[in-house]
Amino acid sequence: MAETFVLVHGAWHGAWCWAAVVNQLEKLGDKAYAVDLPGHGMNQADRSKVTLQNYVDSVAEFIERHQLKDVVLAGHSLGGLTIPGVAAKIPSRIKRVVWVTALVALDGQPIVDPVTSPIAQGADSLPERSISIEMMGKEFVDGLSNDMAPAMKEYVLAAVGPQPIAPMMTPVAMAPYFATGIPSSYIVCEDDQTPVAGAPNWHPYFSSRLNNPTLKFVKSGHEVMFTHPVECAQALHELAHGE
Structure with a gap:
């Protein structure tokens, strides 16, 4: 049975980052859509006014406008803040929500402290x-690009754009998501060396914040969409089928 995927990018990225994964999912017989969040890619917006709620609303509106059902909703990195909303x-x-080596917030807390974080102050x-x-x-x-070839790293760094800070500083409501009972999954990128405050690894630091998630492991760094798109698509495909 063909599955339907909606893919949400992380910080600095856009829908473009999912191109190879979308291609691989379609080869597996699935339908896949990648979205540009407000202020990213082709979704032009005043970045100074972009909020986490804007992110949530834009993805929900995309799904409703295209009348998509039984959606496997996946978010990479910062996309993990948007998908539960x-x-x-x-x-x-x-149908299922998948965090792809992604941030999982604690209920009612932001990922970046708006008062003490140097990022926010900058x-x-x-x-x-x-x-x-x-x-x-x-x-x-x-750390983000530890398993990238030099040419790929150069391309990605040239392609990424500015990241609005407000979505990072917004408290994330996880309880309403947990109340839905929608199954959660987490794709663990085993070689992800992107620095994480409070822990050496994204798994289990973030994945343990979900309720009984199913896990898939990929031998990859953080930017799995670029370095291991075939394995990423296969993991998504299997999770959609409950494997």
Whole structure:
């Protein structure tokens, strides 16, 4: 049976980052859609005014406009903050939610402290209240791209755009998502070396915040969509089928 996927990108990225994964899912007989969040890619918006609720509303509106049902909703990295809100808003259309080496917030808490975080303070001084990936520092960029060939790293760093800071500083409501009872999954990228505050690894630091998630392991760094799109698509496909 063909599955329907809606793929949500992470910080600095856009729908373009999922191109190879979409292609692979279609080869497996599935339908896949990648969306641009407001302020990213082709979805132009005033980045200084973009909020997490804007992210949620835009994805939910996309799913409803295309009349999609039984959707496997997947979010990469920062996309993990958007997908629970979408599922809670339109639960009847969502079959499963998949965090792809993604952030999982604690209920009612933001990922970035708006008072103490240097990231937030840096963005507040900029007109668009947005940060570039370079502002995260060499350690972060090197961890993000640890398994990329030099040419691929150069391409990705050239392609990414500014990231609005407000969605990172917004408390995330996880309880409404958990109340839906929609199954959760987490794709663990075993070689993800992107620095995480409070833990050395994204799994189990973030994955353990979900309720009994099914896990899939991929031998990949953080940017799995670029370095291992075939394995990423296969993991998504199997999770959709309950494997």
